[in-house]
Amino acid sequence: MAKRKSSNLSVAQLEKLLAKAKNKVLVTALNRKKASLQAELSSVDKELQSLKEGKAPRRRRGKRPKNTQSLATVVTEILGNTAKGLSLDDLVAKVRDSGYKTKAKSFSNVVYQCVYNTKGIYRDKKNRTYRMQQVNKKS
Numbered sequence: 001m002a003k004r005k006s007s008n009l010s011v012a013q014l015e016k017l018l019a020k021a022k023n024k025v026l027v028t029a030l031n032r033k034k035a036s037l038q039a040e041l042s043s044v045d046k047e048l049q050s051l052k053e054g055k056a057p058r059r060r061r062g063k064r065p066k067n068t069q070s071l072a073t074v075v076t077e078i079l080g081n082t083a084k085g086l087s088l089d090d091l092v093a094k095v096r097d098s099g100y101k102t103k104a105k106s107f108s109n110v111v112y113q114c115v116y117n118t119k120g121i122y123r124d125k126k127n128r129t130y131r132m133q134q135v136n137k138k139s
Contacts, residue, residue, distance in 0.1 A: 065101035071114045074100050076132065079121060085129030088112055 009017075067074075078094045079086065083089045086094065092108045115121050120133050 004116075043134050062103070065103060067101055071095070071100065071110070074098055075111065075114055076118065076120065079130060079132045082131075085124055085127060085131035087129055088115070091115070091130060 019091065019139065023079075036059055074095055075091065078098065088108060092111050095111060096102075097106070102110070115130050122133055123130055
């Protein structure tokens, strides 16, 4: 609001100026709220439309981490460098230490599934470790 040079305004005039200023601030805040609510309503309309068309709404959980190597490759490299083998907990720790990125809630279960389904890895029941199968080379 611009400053006035003369202060010869009456109390009633000052109250009117103050009310105008308050109204401006209130109108600005209400316009922001209106825009926000319209955006939310638009989102709800899109979701309703997709349900009417028979499509399930997609919920995004964030970007999936990108790794340079697959989990199976990382696990086989780690187990290939370990002659004695590793327990599942130790293997999970080594995979994480290698820089493998994941957002899995139960990463040990993911590693177990990888070990279970990867050919060439077996479980030593006596020592409770996972190892790579040794390939017999014939000369």
